[in-house]
Amino acid sequence: MIWHIFRKDLKLLWRMVIGVALINLMHRAIQSGAGIFRNASVTPAVLLSGMLGTISLLVTGVLIVMVVQQDPIPGFTQDWLVRPISRRDLLLGKVLFVALMAQGPIFLIEVGQCLAAGFPLGPSLAAPLSRSVWMFLAMDLPVLAFATLTRSLAQAVGAAIAIVMGFAIFTQATILYTNSLFNRLWVTDAAQVAWGLAGVATVLAIQYYRRKTTGARWVYGAAALVWLFVQFLPWQPAFAIEKRLSPQPLAADAVQIAFDPAFGRFHRPAGQPAPVRFRASRVEDDVDLWAPVRVNGVSEGQLLTNDGALERLIDPSGTMIDLGRSGTPIPWHVRSPFHYLIFIPKDIYNRLEDRPVGLEIDHSLTLLQANPAQAIPAAGGDRWIEDVGRCATRISAGGGQVELGCLTPGNPPCVTLSLEYNGTVQGAVQESGCGSDYAPYFGRVIGDSISRFARELPFAGSELKDAQVVFTPYHPEARFTRQVVISNIRLSDWRPE
Amino acid sequence: MDQARETVGGKSKMIRADNLWKKFGRHDALRGLSFSVPEGSAYALIGANGAGKTTAIRILMNILEAEGGSAEVLGVDSRRISPRELAQIGYVSENQDIPKALTVAEYLDYLRPFYPRWDKSLEATVMRELRLPRERRIGDLSHGMRMKVALACALPFRPKLLVLDEPLSGLDSLVRDEFMAGLVRQLEDTTVLISSHELSEIEGVATHVGFIEAGRLLFEESMTGLIDRFREVHVTLDREAAPPGLVPEEWLNIRAVGNVVSFVDSRFSEDRLGAGIESLNGSVRNVDARPMSLRAIFTALALAERDAAESKRG
Numbered sequence: 030m031i032w033h034i035f036r037k038d039l040k041l042l043w044r045m046v047i048g049v050a051l052i053n054l055m056h057r058a059i060q061s062g063a064g065i066f067r068n069a070s071v072t073p074a075v076l077l078s079g080m081l082g083t084i085s086l087l088v089t090g091v092l093i094v095m096v097v098q099q100d101p102i103p104g105f106t107q108d109w110l111v112r113p114i115s116r117r118d119l120l121l122g123k124v125l126f127v128a129l130m131a132q133g134p135i136f137l138i139e140v141g142q143c144l145a146a147g148f149p150l151g152p153s154l155a156a157p158l159s160r161s162v163w164m165f166l167a168m169d170l171p172v173l174a175f176a177t178l179t180r181s182l183a184q185a186v187g188a189a190i191a192i193v194m195g196f197a198i199f200t201q202a203t204i205l206y207t208n209s210l211f212n213r214l215w216v217t218d219a220a221q222v223a224w225g226l227a228g229v230a231t232v233l234a235i236q237y238y239r240r241k242t243t244g245a246r247w248v249y250g251a252a253a254l255v256w257l258f259v260q261f262l263p264w265q266p267a268f269a270i271e272k273r274l275s276p277q278p279l280a281a282d283a284v285q286i287a288f289d290p291a292f293g294r295f296h297r298p299a300g301q302p303a304p305v306r307f308r309a310s311r312v313e314d315d316v317d318l319w320a321p322v323r324v325n326g327v328s329e330g331q332l333l334t335n336d337g338a339l340e341r342l343i344d345p346s347g348t349m350i351d352l353g354r355s356g357t358p359i360p361w362h363v364r365s366p367f368h369y370l371i372f373i374p375k376d377i378y379n380r381l382e383d384r385p386v387g388l389e390i391d392h393s394l395t396l397l398q399a400n401p402a403q404a405i406p407a408a409g410g411d412r413w414i415e416d417v418g419r420c421a422t423r424i425s426a427g428g429g430q431v432e433l434g435c436l437t438p439g440n441p442p443c444v445t446l447s448l449e450y451n452g453t454v455q456g457a458v459q460e461s462g463c464g465s466d467y468a469p470y471f472g473r474v475i476g477d478s479i480s481r482f483a484r485e486l487p488f489a490g491s492e493l494k495d496a497q498v499v500f501t502p503y504h505p506e507a508r509f510t511r512q513v514v515i516s517n518i519r520l521s522d523w524r525p526e
Numbered sequence: 527m528d529q530a531r532e533t534v535g536g537k538s539k540m541i542r543a544d545n546l547w548k549k550f551g552r553h554d555a556l557r558g559l560s561f562s563v564p565e566g567s568a569y570a571l572i573g574a575n576g577a578g579k580t581t582a583i584r585i586l587m588n589i590l591e592a593e594g595g596s597a598e599v600l601g602v603d604s605r606r607i608s609p610r611e612l613a614q615i616g617y618v619s620e621n622q623d624i625p626k627a628l629t630v631a632e633y634l635d636y637l638r639p640f641y642p643r644w645d646k647s648l649e650a651t652v653m654r655e656l657r658l659p660r661e662r663r664i665g666d667l668s669h670g671m672r673m674k675v676a677l678a679c680a681l682p683f684r685p686k687l688l689v690l691d692e693p694l695s696g697l698d699s700l701v702r703d704e705f706m707a708g709l710v711r712q713l714e715d716t717t718v719l720i721s722s723h724e725l726s727e728i729e730g731v732a733t734h735v736g737f738i739e740a741g742r743l744l745f746e747e748s749m750t751g752l753i754d755r756f757r758e759v760h761v762t763l764d765r766e767a768a769p770p771g772l773v774p775e776e777w778l779n780i781r782a783v784g785n786v787v788s789f790v791d792s793r794f795s796e797d798r799l800g801a802g803i804e805s806l807n808g809s810v811r812n813v814d815a816r817p818m819s820l821r822a823i824f825t826a827l828a829l830a831e832r833d834a835a836e837s838k839r840g
Contacts, residue, residue: 030640037625037636041625099625105589106622106623108622108624108625110587110589111612111615111622112612113609113610113612114609
């Protein structure tokens, strides 16, 4: 009877289904209409697209609430209560409707969008499928469970506003802490979704099999509160899980990181401002220290990203001072020694600057391996590049640089880019998408199934006929940790000159 | 299931409620309500507004959960009623939320597959008799028409048990007649539990009556037994009548106007009445004992309950 219930709901809600699909279609059409070359300017189309993105989420939520409320759970007057309708069938009928009529059209629209973007069929199906499954689990089912707690659309809207306000207050209250999270791990996101699903399953079981709305509301509220706190899952265990899931965990065995005082102090170029750290939108009162570091064991064709670091200072009495977590998930240029930036709160620095202290840094790292490099002409190039996406090039209006735009189905790839002429690299090698999370799925809530990136590659010469843009995509092989222990140093020695 | 059903006097009980308790906040909606509906009967659950009729029916249908006591419907604990039992129960309630956006035909199309015993020809007959427009949206129908739709959806599967919760409330007399006629024509072997204020309408249908007051059952008995034992009695004396002092406890609502003493005899027999009348002061010129309608009986009982409650408080 699941299908039968589904068809009844469709008969009642088909106009809403079409409306939601049209809003999603408009949103994706505007996104696609922006083309492969993107600029940073805010056009009316960009504004409209952003607005439609939010609206499409809202109307999808409304559709889910409406389908559940065709046969509401709270109350005593619903017709379905006195009909020989299996509660399991009723629940599965609603779940089927949400999967096919709320998420289904979005999936089809995004498949069409990917095919229109010039992607092959496989990636055109895979990315929207992954996103739709993620959306279904992370958003649709929690909304469905929420809808079972409400009797009317007005009640649902009121409760949703209360939840959003509660979420905003919580975020504001915890911003000091969340700002110190330097990078989110996909394991943390997945743990949040898994916890959310456990809460959803409990609420749906209570509502469809026991109809205890008051109890179910408490369960939903408690689950939502814990869900908020799951984002504060400690870094180490979360990273440890990702480490265990590495495709080639032994690949990083040879990698070593060591303090290299022989490399000397960091020389800040004239006019370059000191870096600052933000917390709760305020600049922290820090001192920047630059520790010379050498990395060994990263071979040609490999890339090393520092995903984050836990830093501690040991004062002369042996007391450990936690400096917190820091680090920006960016690739390290490890062919030669480099300076690693550490922020020290000014009061601690002033107290210890000329005294012998120790420094311990626990690095969380990812070793990436290059895939074969591929190239497209620097002018008028446009093709599908394996492991990167569809990329196109053109000469900028001013003529001084090559504009590059890429569309990728799913997560943005880690790729290095260089402009080469007669086998010689012109300008600097650029990176894109490296150091981002390495989730084995594509789980973006806002936007669509396509990742976009654009670069401008300066070109010094005038002959572009034989120039090429060379792409080297990388895939993660091992996630691992290394500890750097620096004893008996003076902090003032490592301030920039 | 049928074998498990309680049997009394050769007839099994389609419904058995035993000491049901239910609170809403501080208000006791049910206070140890017990009653039973014999198979094949048409049981009228009557009582004033707020007496607990709808609450009792909702507990029987597993829409509400009782805080105490138990109930069985078709031999099954009401808390465990499954689609198997619901496929044999027709339910019509004045508060029933039928999908308003569907047409009558679409709603019937939706319900049909859930009932293995759905009879399409009976459906057509009921629709014709109730004069229901198949293509009209349910939301566009009047309340009365919607109640007829609910009835039309409760009959075609030939339910073993038909539960009607105030089905006649808010219906005009024409629609009420159509509803009751449609109901009576299709009853056959169906057991009916009906709660209603429209006592004159259900009088011709009910075979048993349960009287519920403030969440408790005051009595239940067969309709014939009830009609036989209640009489509206007018005793004409040869002089001005005064309200009598000690009277039989089965006399209710006693009043004296002029030389006539009137009361309701709730355990009528000619001998007992004669003995009771002798206790009145004055010689009796005439005694008129008339059978009462269900409405009149209900009114008499309700007034007696109210008076008893007031004298207890006073």
